[in-house]
Amino acid sequence: MLSDKMLKALNKHLNEELYSSYLYLSMAAHFEEKNLKGFAGWMRVQSQEEYMHAMKFYDFINSVNGKVTLTQIDSPKTNWKSIMEVWKDTLEHEKKITSLINKLVDSAMQEKDYATNNFLQWFVTEQVEEVTTVEDIISKLELIGDNKSGLYMLDRELGARAEGG
Numbered sequence: 728m729l730s731d732k733m734l735k736a737l738n739k740h741l742n743e744e745l746y747s748s749y750l751y752l753s754m755a756a757h758f759e760e761k762n763l764k765g766f767a768g769w770m771r772v773q774s775q776e777e778y779m780h781a782m783k784f785y786d787f788i789n790s791v792n793g794k795v796t797l798t799q800i801d802s803p804k805t806n807w808k809s810i811m812e813v814w815k816d817t818l819e820h821e822k823k824i825t826s827l828i829n830k831l832v833d834s835a836m837q838e839k840d841y842a843t844n845n846f847l848q849w850f851v852t853e854q855v856e857e858v859t860t861v862e863d864i865i866s867k868l869e870l871i872g873d874n875k876s877g878l879y880m881l882d883r884e885l886g887a888r889a890e891g892g
């Protein structure tokens with residue numbers, strides 16, 4: 728059984744994951760407009776992954792007989808000055824989500840809520856992967872600089888994700 732405090736925190740985080748989904752969809756739309764189809768496809772898949780993360784919270788809360796309470800999702804940013812700015816924002820966002828997950832783990836440990844702590848461990852691992860992936864993309868963009876053919880190649884590489892690659 729979840730404590731009231733933990734239930735509130737998990738519902739709040741469910742909203743954060745839905746916001747993540749919304750933010751990445753906004754980035755996908757931005758890349759679509761710029762005709763960067765591969766980048767757009769990557770962000771679209773990421774948006775779907777974030778929705779699945781939210782649903783993991785939804786399922787967990789239900790499984791321990793908590794009540795899921797949905798709240799308003801904030802509006803995401805809709806315009807970026809450069810490709811790099813989009814990815815820097817993505818990295819910042821993933822770092823923020825990592826620290827929120829860590830705080831949830833802290834609370835679960837303080838409350839000796841072993842079930843919630845166990846549930847959260849999947850996210851601890853996932854966050855390491857997400858931060859590393861985005862750092863890797865930023866490194867590639869730094870190498871590419873203003874090189875148009877490099878950018879074209881990276882767009883194709885990232886687009887493979889949307890095609891199941």
Ligand code: OFO
Binds near residue numbers: 747
């Ligand atoms: Fe849900 O991992 Fe990104 O935010």
